Amino acid sequence: MSSGKNLLLLILTGLLFVSAILSAICVVTYVRGTGELRALQGKAASIENNRTLVRSLAAEAMEYGKKNPAIDPLLQSFGLKAAPAAPASPKATK
């Protein structure tokens, strides 16, 4: 009777031990995974930040182009500004 009770306590203690190990494994996996997820999100955010900055720079360069058209060839070479349509073509058709 007493050994049966002891066995029950032993089994409960063993289950608790296994549960604690499982918890530790889960926590380690979760922490590592979360770290990786954060790193990936950080990379994506960094790229998006760079894109936003370049878009903003391009917009300012285009704004500058309104005052100083000397920058237009540079902007056109990067496809930021359409090349001016040739004014001679309508005359040629006439």
Place this chain on the structure above:
Amino acid sequence: MNEPESKAPSDFVPASRNGNLWERYEQLRKIFAASLFAVLILAGSLNILLLRQVVTMRKDLDAVRPQVNQLVENYQKIEDPQIKNFVNSLIGFGRTHPDFNPILVKYKITPGPPPVPIPSAVPMEPQKKK
């Protein structure tokens, strides 16, 4: 009630002769088993919660990882060289047009000294022709 606790160890009678002590031992064992069982249920619930979190996090990670890897690859292969080329061109433009430099400074782009740009200007030329 507290009599046995207050007595010195030499005053204790053997457990077989003292039924009260044996009852107390049994009670303590039952309380311990019940507590152990309760802790086990708590730990099991916590484990289920943690496992669900891990599974959800892994799903998120599996979904995000290829997207971000492709994004980074595309950025490094295509966008980054174009951005560098564009910024180098603007720096080159800023050297001939100093009134453009405040815009570069605003974006923390340092124009650099005028005589040095020979190596950086070499890769820029073919890109401009395209």
